Amino acid sequence: MFMFEKALTGGRKYWLWITSLFLLVLAGSLCYVLQLTHGLAVTGLSRDVSWGLYIAQFTFFVGVAASAVMVVLPYYLHDYQQFGRITILGELLAVTAVTMCILFIFVDLGQPTRIVNIVLHPQPKSVMFWDMIALGGYLLMNAAIAVVTLTAQREQVPAPGWIKPVIILSIPWAIGIHTVTAFLYSGLPGRSYWLTAILAPRFLASAFASGPALLILLCLALRKLSGFDAGREAIQKLAVIVTYALAINMFLILAEVFTAFYSEIPAHEEHFEYLFIGLNGDRHLVLWMWLSTLLSGVALALLLVPKWRNNIRLLVVACVCVFVSIWLDKGLGLIVGGMAPSPLGAVTRYVPTLPESAIVLGIWASGALMITVFYKITLSVWEDN
Amino acid sequence: MKITRKDFLRISGLGLLAVAGRKAVRAVAERTSERASEQTSAPFAKQVRWGMAIDLQKCRQKDGCDRCIKACHSTHNVPQFSDRAHEVKWIWKEPFKNVFPAAQTGYTREFFGNLPVLLVCNHCDDPPCQDVCPVKATWKREDGVVTIDFHRCIGCRYCMAACPYGARSFNWLDPRPAIATVNLDFPTRTKGVVEKCNFCEERLAKGLGPACAESCEEKAIVFGDLEKPDSEVRRLLRSRFAVQRQPELGTGPAVYYIV
Numbered sequence: 001m002f003m004f005e006k007a008l009t010g011g012r013k014y015w016l017w018i019t020s021l022f023l024l025v026l027a028g029s030l031c032y033v034l035q036l037t038h039g040l041a042v043t044g045l046s047r048d049v050s051w052g053l054y055i056a057q058f059t060f061f062v063g064v065a066a067s068a069v070m071v072v073l074p075y076y077l078h079d080y081q082q083f084g085r086i087t088i089l090g091e092l093l094a095v096t097a098v099t100m101c102i103l104f105i106f107v108d109l110g111q112p113t114r115i116v117n118i119v120l121h122p123q124p125k126s127v128m129f130w131d132m133i134a135l136g137g138y139l140l141m142n143a144a145i146a147v148v149t150l151t152a153q154r155e156q157v158p159a160p161g162w163i164k165p166v167i168i169l170s171i172p173w174a175i176g177i178h179t180v181t182a183f184l185y186s187g188l189p190g191r192s193y194w195l196t197a198i199l200a201p202r203f204l205a206s207a208f209a210s211g212p213a214l215l216i217l218l219c220l221a222l223r224k225l226s227g228f229d230a231g232r233e234a235i236q237k238l239a240v241i242v243t244y245a246l247a248i249n250m251f252l253i254l255a256e257v258f259t260a261f262y263s264e265i266p267a268h269e270e271h272f273e274y275l276f277i278g279l280n281g282d283r284h285l286v287l288w289m290w291l292s293t294l295l296s297g298v299a300l301a302l303l304l305v306p307k308w309r310n311n312i313r314l315l316v317v318a319c320v321c322v323f324v325s326i327w328l329d330k331g332l333g334l335i336v337g338g339m340a341p342s343p344l345g346a347v348t349r350y351v352p353t354l355p356e357s358a359i360v361l362g363i364w365a366s367g368a369l370m371i372t373v374f375y376k377i378t379l380s381v382w383e384d385n
Numbered sequence: 386m387k388i389t390r391k392d393f394l395r396i397s398g399l400g401l402l403a404v405a406g407r408k409a410v411r412a413v414a415e416r417t418s419e420r421a422s423e424q425t426s427a428p429f430a431k432q433v434r435w436g437m438a439i440d441l442q443k444c445r446q447k448d449g450c451d452r453c454i455k456a457c458h459s460t461h462n463v464p465q466f467s468d469r470a471h472e473v474k475w476i477w478k479e480p481f482k483n484v485f486p487a488a489q490t491g492y493t494r495e496f497f498g499n500l501p502v503l504l505v506c507n508h509c510d511d512p513p514c515q516d517v518c519p520v521k522a523t524w525k526r527e528d529g530v531v532t533i534d535f536h537r538c539i540g541c542r543y544c545m546a547a548c549p550y551g552a553r554s555f556n557w558l559d560p561r562p563a564i565a566t567v568n569l570d571f572p573t574r575t576k577g578v579v580e581k582c583n584f585c586e587e588r589l590a591k592g593l594g595p596a597c598a599e600s601c602e603e604k605a606i607v608f609g610d611l612e613k614p615d616s617e618v619r620r621l622l623r624s625r626f627a628v629q630r631q632p633e634l635g636t637g638p639a640v641y642y643i644v
Binding site for chain 2: 038039041045046048050105108109111114117118119120121124126127128129136140184185188189191266267339342343344345348
């Protein structure tokens with residue numbers, strides 16, 4: 001495989017990290033075998049809350065994947081040279097995130113062995129069909145771009161000309177994957193929490209905050225672990241991007257809250273009540289949703305003041321806050337909050353079970369494994385040069 | 386010509402992509418031609434359109450009656466799980482206030498609020514479940530029955546999210562151990578697929594009416610052809626005031642409630 005041998009050299013700590021990730025993947029796989037034998041009843045899902053953590057993680061990571069555009073666009077369209085190196089890292093993060101998305105969809109299926117039916121009996125009226133095309137295309141594009149650019153860098157030759165149109169195409173395509181993913185939800189009648197035209201814009205805003213925040217954290221971790229420095233200016237630029245996206249995301253959420261509560265239309269209010277106040281005595285998500293709000297607020301304050309944003313320690317705190325906040329909002333509240341109350345007004349409690357969480361953690365670990373290997377290879381190529 | 390391993394992988398990868406691309410293009414093209422043929426054939430054929438009217442007053446004559454529910458669930462091998470989370474149901478009762486949240490004031494709620502309303506799949510004119518299914522495992526037949534291919538369903542549950550009526554159930558567990566006596570005339574399902582009321586399509590094929598309607602002694606469930614002006618269901622809908630569940634969504638439910 002492509003320069004894979006470069007990932008096979010490393011110190012004791014490196015191998016310890018790889019081994020622990022493998023163990024988590026193994027634990028997740030064992031739990032998946034359990035789910036495969038007993039059915040999805042091993043999860044906390046129910047007739048009323050029929051989508052949960054798996055689908056929510058899928059949605060969140062489509063956002064992470066799409067956010068690569070925030071480094072690709074300035075570098076290739078505006079020739080922003082500071083993003084030269086970080087761009088490959090962003091593309092590799094996208095490849096990893098899309099792979100995780102595919103895994104999350106796969107583990108959510110009741111009959112995974114029939115997955116080829118999506119290709120054998122495609123239904124173009126289904127948004128899922130378009131999401132499959134969008135995600136598949138995006139995965140291939142980013143994989144091709146990363147491999148071609150990195151090979152060119154290794155050979156110290158300019159990248160072949162044909163890759164340029166692919167890169168340009170990948171920019172609107174990134175917006176496309178998250179828009180189509182939002183359309184999965186926002187076109188459904190009877191799910192008023194999702195039935196809003198600003199769901200896609202909201203998805204994009206939260207993606208462009210959480211993705212670059214993760215990229216900043218990854219770059220800073222790389223600086224600590226390997227000597228690779230993405231450059232102060234690049235990190236600062238990313239921080240500005242996170243700030244704008246976070247502010248826009250919070251604005252869009254507030255716009256939703258206003259519409260729901262000023263109109264006082266019960267179907268629109270109920271979902272926000274369920275998430276932020278509690279409904280029919282069920283308050284189990286309230287704490288998490290307020291934590292998400294609080295973290296977003298703290299992050300915005302830290303990012304808005306240039307002195308704080310330029311302080312690397314505070315920037316790390318802000319990025320962790322952004323990532324956790326948006327994960328709670330999108331990777332938890334969005335799906336569960338859309339499912340409860342159900343169309344018949346039932347508020348059914350959803351708590352992920354241990355096997356379900358282990359499967360999710362296993363997919364996270366496989367993502368971490370992929371990104372480790374990808375970054376290791378990339379850094380070795382740069383070091384050799 | 387010498388082909389290296391890299392070239393071989395590249396060529397086969399491109400080949401696979403081309404096949405997948407062709408498949409996608411063809412699917413879209415099919416969809417367009419389907420629509421064209423729908424439009425041309427519509428004025429000629431006088432179709433059957435199955436529908437149902439439920440008389441709520443008659444339905445609540447006998448307190449706690451569940452004959453129709455039992456009849457349906459035993460006919461269709463619907464598993465009985467005690468855990469509400471894993472429940473599978475094709476026909477069931479819900480309080481009026483949950484079924485018609487908009488159709489009441491504080492005063493009507495006093496009387497109607499907790500009265501039971503019988504629920505089944507609405508077999509919509511324009512079913513959202515059909516549109517979202519990524520594998521065409523659920524579709525509306527020409528006679529209006531919305532049906533499911535249990536062997537094609539991949540269990541993604543997109544249809545459950547799309548159905549605004551909560552009509553669909555998922556087999557979270559293997560359903561077979563939870564069926565008291567198996568009716569050999571109807572298939573049992575496997576875990577991991579979605580199911581719902583099928584308007585007794587298997588009985589319609591034999592010229593029989595749905596099991597629920599047949600089992601009702603009060604004749605509260607009237608089933609028939611909505612396209613036929615002199616059918617019993619049409620006569621009933623002409624003479625009595627009837628409502629559909631959430632008609633404002635534009636799904637066109639074929640189940641009417643006489644209140």
